[in-house]
Amino acid sequence: MKPSVWSLRLASAPAPLTSPTAARCWPLAAALVLAAAVLGTLGLGVGSTGIEPVWAMLADPIAAQIVWDIRAPRTLGAWAAGALLGLAGAVAQGLFRNPLADPFLLGSAAGASLTVALALAALGVSPFAATWIVRLGLTGAAFVGAVAAVLLTLALARGVQHTLRLLLAGVVVGMVLGALTSLVTLLVPDVLQAMQAFLLGSTGFVGWSACAIMMAVGTVCIGAAWALARVLDGLTLGEATAQSLGLPLAPLRLALVAVIALATGTAVAQTGLIAFVGLAAPHLVRSLVKVTHGWLVALASLMGGLLLMAADLLARGLVAPQEIPVGVLTAVLGGGYLLWLMHRRAG
DSSP: OOOOHHHHHHHHOOOOTTSHHHHHHHHHHHHHHHHHHHHHHHHHHEETTEEOOHHHHHTSHHHHHHIIIIIHHHHHHHHHHHHHHHHHHHHHHHHHTOTTOOGGGGSHHHHHHHHHHHHHHHHOSOTTOSOHHHHHHHHHHHHHHHHHHHHHHHHHTTSSSOHHHHHHHHHHHHHHHHHHHHHHHHHSTHHHHHTHHHHHOOOTTOOHHHHHHHHHHHHHHHHHHHHTHHHHHHHHTOHHHHHHTTOOHHHHHHHHHHHHHHHHHHHHHHHOOOOSHHHHHHHHHHHHOOOOHHHHHHHHHHHHHHHHHHHHHHHHHTTTTSOOOHHHHHHHHHHHHHHHHHHHHHO
16 A cells, blocks of 8 residues: 555654653763863864963954954864764765765765866865965865765666665775876876875864855754654665655655765865764764664764864864874774774674
């Protein structure tokens, strides 16, 4: 019997905010928000000379301008980019039913790298140059490249009907586009040095406009992911179970892929390639509380924002006045965490 419209709406509705699961999740969400507020306050005072009291800096007009024009958007931008990556990671792991899936699995990172390399070869400038028109051009190139790579993955996979085919197509697209990026850097050697900031990830050049873009996109993506959370819950039990709920899997899968592409492309365009945040954030949430995907995507967003904000603080303060690329720091810390997690589960 064909399911009714009401059964479809019921099957795809998100979990209520007052359920027993929500009672376990609200304290964790509040703790993550509080921790982010504390780290955000610290981020306003961390600079090349170490930690300075924020209230003392605000009393000096020049120092206050540094706080509001440089440190504040950088700190908020780190949180927003981490939230986007955490959200995309939770959706990707649910869609592919693989706890090792990350937001870059559909080739978005390789596509962004290729278009940035091509733009740099044409413009011959740093990927985070101060000139606004250059910055806008490279940011747009990274976003277009990330989305185009995902579309290419969908074309090779012949849609979203088969999750395994989509996964393999993403791996192939990532490898091919990565090889093309290497070819561009080989033909134009100056591009490699100019791309270092993008490839290693940086939050140092995020401004208020970038923060506004990431916050707006994050709001749209988390709303869509929350609405589609029951689809991910059904997919964890197998495609047959999801279909038995009357869910039209093909269009819903496409919507989930669009969420991953939009969130990842926006974060990569503003901060470059930052590894392991999208992979580790959902793992950390699941290790603290057992939740359905409706709460997982929300908590993974908060956890991802907290992780990248903490990594940004460490990148600024560990070897001040020098600064460690935040992408390198997240890769080291995230890789260490996953190795510890594998060792614990093996034991």
